[in-house]
Amino acid sequence: MMQFWRLTLLGCGATAFVAPYARTTSTRPGATFFDVLAEECVLIDPADGTCCRNECASCSYHDDGEYAYEERTGGRWLPTQAETSVPPRLQTAKWVDVVFGEATNVTRDGFEAALDELPAEEIDVAWRTLTSAPKLLRRNEVQSKLRAIAPNGVVDEAAWAAAAAETRAAPVLDVVDYESMETAELKAICKDRGIRPLPVRRLVIEDLRFYDAHGVAGVRHPATKQLSLPKKKK
Incomplete structure (x- = not known):
């Protein structure tokens, strides 16, 4: 059973403001998309972004001035939520900062530039795992694809590896723009x-x-x- 905790401390590297990650990261040979963008601490909003955060008296996610949340630590994950807000905490997923920055979409060239230290084959697999579009990747599409891989809010290394393996095994089709x-x-x-x-x-x-x-x-x-x-x- 998923357990939610009340906000008591500012941890997880999440605050009311999160500075963007550097766009270049030192990676080991053969590193994967997961290696570069996984987080060691993830906030999960049990409302999945549906709570209006207006402190409604009947709200099941708010009690005594605090919002319910889950905090995952002691592992490495890709958050399926692009941005998680449990006031006063806010966490923007590392994959958002590195791949998209302030934009809502990125071209294939921009995707490759953001992950330029990864092997070309790994970049291609990551792109095809996250979208079937030839030229443009949308932030909400990445969120949707990650949620399809793991509905529980976080994609672990095994789940990402399985999705990437499925992509590698799939035939590369002529893609219509x-x-x-x-x-x-x-x-x-x-x-x-x-x-x-x-x-x-x-x-x-x-x-x-x-x-x-x-x-x-x-x-x-x-x-x-x-x-x-x-x-x-x-």
Whole structure:
């Protein structure tokens, strides 16, 4: 059972202000994306960002002026939340500072530049694990991909290694640059393929990439919105 703690000390390197990490990191030969960006201490918000932080009397995440949170220490993880706020503490994930800085998206060239001390093959695997787009990576997409790998708020080394291994084993497909298309064009392709996308451009593109990879339209989970293959009819 997950245990949440009340805020008592300023630890975990998280404060009301977190300075950006340096964009270059000394790495050992053969280092991985996980090696460079993993954190030894992670704050986890049990509200998963849904709490309005207005100290509502009925709030289950607030008691006696303090907000509930979990603190993971004694290991190494990639936080699945880009930014975790449990006032007065705030933690921005290292992968945000290193890869994105203040931006909400990064080009493939920018991604490679931010991780330039990693082997080229490792950079490629990390990119393909986090997005199927050829040219642009979005911060909220990384968050979504990490959450798919580990729904409990943190990706450990074994989980990341398994996801990276799956990426390495997958065939490298010719990728269509859906990101540069107009929304109307994307919807027209969906119609031709029998896809009924949600009215969010990012999810429309995700539907199209799923179709490219599997040859059929995916089915979205009603709660998590994760895509999966349709169940075979008996």
